[in-house]
Amino acid sequence: MTEKKKPQHAPITGYPVVDGEITLGGIKLSRLANRVGSTPFFAYDRRLMTARVEEMRKYLPKQVQLHYAMKANPMPAVVHHMASLVDGLDVASSGEMAVALDTGTSPELISFAGPAKTDQELSQAVAAGVVLNMESFGEMRRAAAFGEQQGIRPKAAIRVNPDFELKSSGMKMGGGPKQFGVDAEQVPDMLKEFAALDLDFQGFHIFSGSQNLRVDSILETQEKTLDLAIRLAGDAPCEPPTVNIGGGYGIPYFPGEEPLDLKAAGAGLGELLPAFEEKLPNAEVVIELGRFFVGEAGIYVSKIVDRKVSRGHTFLMTDGGLHHHLAASGNFGQVIRKNYPVEIGNRMAAGEKEEASVVGCLCTPLDLLGNKMELPVAEIGDYVVLFQSGAYGLTASPTAFLGHEAPKEILV
Ligand SMILES: *Cc1c(COP(=O)(O)O)cnc(C)c1O
Numbered sequence: 001m002t003e004k005k006k007p008q009h010a011p012i013t014g015y016p017v018v019d020g021e022i023t024l025g026g027i028k029l030s031r032l033a034n035r036v037g038s039t040p041f042f043a044y045d046r047r048l049m050t051a052r053v054e055e056m057r058k059y060l061p062k063q064v065q066l067h068y069a070m071k072a073n074p075m076p077a078v079v080h081h082m083a084s085l086v087d088g089l090d091v092a093s094s095g096e097m098a099v100a101l102d103t104g105t106s107p108e109l110i111s112f113a114g115p116a117k118t119d120q121e122l123s124q125a126v127a128a129g130v131v132l133n134m135e136s137f138g139e140m141r142r143a144a145a146f147g148e149q150q151g152i153r154p155k156a157a158i159r160v161n162p163d164f165e166l167k168s169s170g171m172k173m174g175g176g177p178k179q180f181g182v183d184a185e186q187v188p189d190m191l192k193e194f195a196a197l198d199l200d201f202q203g204f205h206i207f208s209g210s211q212n213l214r215v216d217s218i219l220e221t222q223e224k225t226l227d228l229a230i231r232l233a234g235d236a237p238c239e240p241p242t243v244n245i246g247g248g249y250g251i252p253y254f255p256g257e258e259p260l261d262l263k264a265a266g267a268g269l270g271e272l273l274p275a276f277e278e279k280l281p282n283a284e285v286v287i288e289l290g291r292f293f294v295g296e297a298g299i300y301v302s303k304i305v306d307r308k309v310s311r312g313h314t315f316l317m318t319d320g321g322l323h324h325h326l327a328a329s330g331n332f333g334q335v336i337r338k339n340y341p342v343e344i345g346n347r348m349a350a351g352e353k354e355e356a357s358v359v360g361c362l363c364t365p366l367d368l369l370g371n372k373m374e375l376p377v378a379e380i381g382d383y384v385v386l387f388q389s390g391a392y393g394l395t396a397s398p399t400a401f402l403g404h405e406a407p408k409e410i411l412v
Contacts, residue, residue, distance in 0.1 A: 008374055009341035010252035011259065012387045014048045014296060020349035022385060024299060025412035029345040029383055032412070033301065039383070040302040040320035041408040044073070044390050046081050048297035053085040059266030061273055065286040067111070069247065070096045072290025072391035073298070077411040079103055082293060090288045091130070094121045101128060111244070111288075113159055113205060115179045122146055126154045133159040133205040133244075135181055137190055144197040157202040157242065158191070160184050160232065164224050165208060174208030174246075181205070184228060188235040195237040203240030203283065204229050211250040211291065213260050218248050219268040226276040226285075233280055240283050243276075247289035251296050253388050254338040260292075291391035298390025300325050300407075301345065302360070302369075304382045314356040316375070318384050321360020321367045324407045326397040328369050328386050329360075339370050345385035347376035358384055362402050 015022040021029045025045045032043055056066055065087040070079055076099050083089060083103035091097045092114035100110045107129035115135050117125075119142060125132050126146040134140045134156055147154040163184045165175030174180065182190055194201065206225045212218050222245055229243040252259050273285065302320025309315070322329035330337030342358055354377050358370035369386060378384075399406050 007255045009255055009339060010257045010388065012341050012343075014045065015299070015387070017348040020347065022299075022343065022345045022348055027412060029301070029385070032410075033303075033383060036408050036410060038408065040300065040318070040324055041410065042298055042300050042324075042389060042394055044075070044078055044294070044298040044409070044411045046297075046411055049078075049081060049294055049390075050085060052293055052297070053082075055262060056266075059262045060287070061266065061270040063273070063285065064269065065242075065284055067244070067286055067288040068293055069288045069290035070100060071395075073294045073393070074099060074395055075409050075411065076102065078294060081411065086293075088286065094124050097121075097125065097128060097130060100130075108155060111157065111205065113207070119146075123150075126150055126152055129155065131155045131157055131202045131242075133157050135159050135179075137182070137186075137193065140190065140194060140197065140199070144199055147198055153198055153200045155202050156194070156199045157205050157240075157244070158182060158187060158194070158232075159205040159207070160187055160228065162206055162208055162225065162228055164221070174206070180207070184232065187232050191232070191235040191237065201237050201240070203242040203244070204232060205244040205246075207244070207246030207288070208248070209246075210248055212248045213250045213252065213257060215261050215264045215268060218260075218265055219272070221246075221248065222269055223272050226272055229283070230276065230279045233283075239280055242284045242286055243280070244286040244288060247287055247292065249289055249292040251291055251388060251391075253340055295388055295391035298388075298393065299345075300328065300386040300389040300393060302384050302386075304378055304380050304384060305361075306380060307356075307378070313372075314354060316356050316358045316370075316378055316384065317361070318358060318369065319361055320369065320384070320386075320407070321362045321404075322364075322369075322397065323360070323362060323399055323401045323404060324397050325369070325386060325389060325393050327392050328389065329366055330368070331366055332392060332396055337368070337371065339373055340389075341387040342370040342373055342375070343385050343387070344376045344378045345383040347378060347382060352377045361404065 088109035113133035159181035161181035302318035
């Protein structure tokens with residue numbers, strides 16, 4: 001009888017095991033830890049990022065421009081590396097804009113989206129010459145005023161809150177009432193006002209959500225997005241130079257999840273483009289992604305400082321925790337807590353296993369990094385590795401909570 005074993009976690013492929021240890025960028029985990037000098041730390045593998053971009057170039061239609069959405073991982077070295085691979089960067093604050101400009105990326109290839117932009121941010125963005133994705137009538141008027149003040153014609157696109165939603169998406173950011181973008185129904189009026197202002201029309205930005213693993217729902221959204229852009233272009237001062245159709249490509253985190261079929265996603269988009277290009281032949285189609293580029297390229301490593309058994313349940317106590325990696329604790333947008341892929345990174349050779357929970361060093365029951373997982377029997381000093389940690393890790397975590405030191409980050 002063959003009993004199908006439930007997967008312990010999402011498939012992990014980028015970290016070959018050598019001598020019972022996982023490797024990152026060809027370096028064994030223990031050596032990597034010695035190099036960093038202390039735990040916990042995040043380590044990112046540039047080769048995995050490069051490979052991912054190459055895979056995208058292979059499967060997506062050639063004319064589609066790839067942008068990296070920096071908020072997934074804004075470590076300057078990572079952004080620098082990504083900037084050398086992709087066609088543009090998307091930022092969501094003036095802090096991110098500064099890092100993006102430091103890479104030498106030309107400002108017209110940097111777009112700035114995000115709700116509640118302050119006067120200071122708008123003024124800085126106008127001065128920098130980046131593309132402003134305007135999220136309201138008010139932002140448009142303020143941007144135009146800063147342009148006049150500075151003697152610069154601001155580059156501006158309209159971020160549209162579409163009249164549909166991305167189905168099966170982990171995080172919906174469009175459709176219904178939203179703080180993001182301008183409702184599609186209001187865009188014709190906005191375009192009328194736009195035409196009367198001294199703004200350089202850059203097109204539309206239509207982002208409806210992220211973390212989607214289903215090709216059919218991604219393609220359905222892309223089709224609706226391209227149609228919406230064509231409809232809205234009818235009221236625009238000129239043909240939109242760019243149409244940013246958002247992203248949405250997800251990565252597998254949890255047991256049972258499988259990687260997105262990128263080949264099918266790329267082929268499907270390829271079938272949608274001719275109809276769009278017939279209507280808007282000069283509009284460049286942009287896809288913006290964060291986690292899909294970098295999420296699988298990073299790990300979070302902590303050390304076991306204690307182990308104990310409480311009423312029959314084994315706890316591996318680490319020096320890490322949700323203050324560094326909120327998402328892995330299940331408190332960053334998940335409805336039901338599920339385990340991220342976790343391994344004891346220096347015990348990958350076959351050996352005795354046990355059921356254990358991995359916890360961090362914070363004095364709260366929320367600080368759970370792995371719940372009742374089957375793991376190799378681990379000892380104090382062993383390394384706990386959380387995979388899929390290249391996106392929404394450190395900078396999406398409450399590092400000040402409980403006053404522990406910040407972890408280091410390296411790009412290998
Ligand atoms: C967060 C965000 C992204 C990136 O989402 P991922 O899931 O990391 O790909 C892209 N565009 C906008 C506007 C965003 O807010």
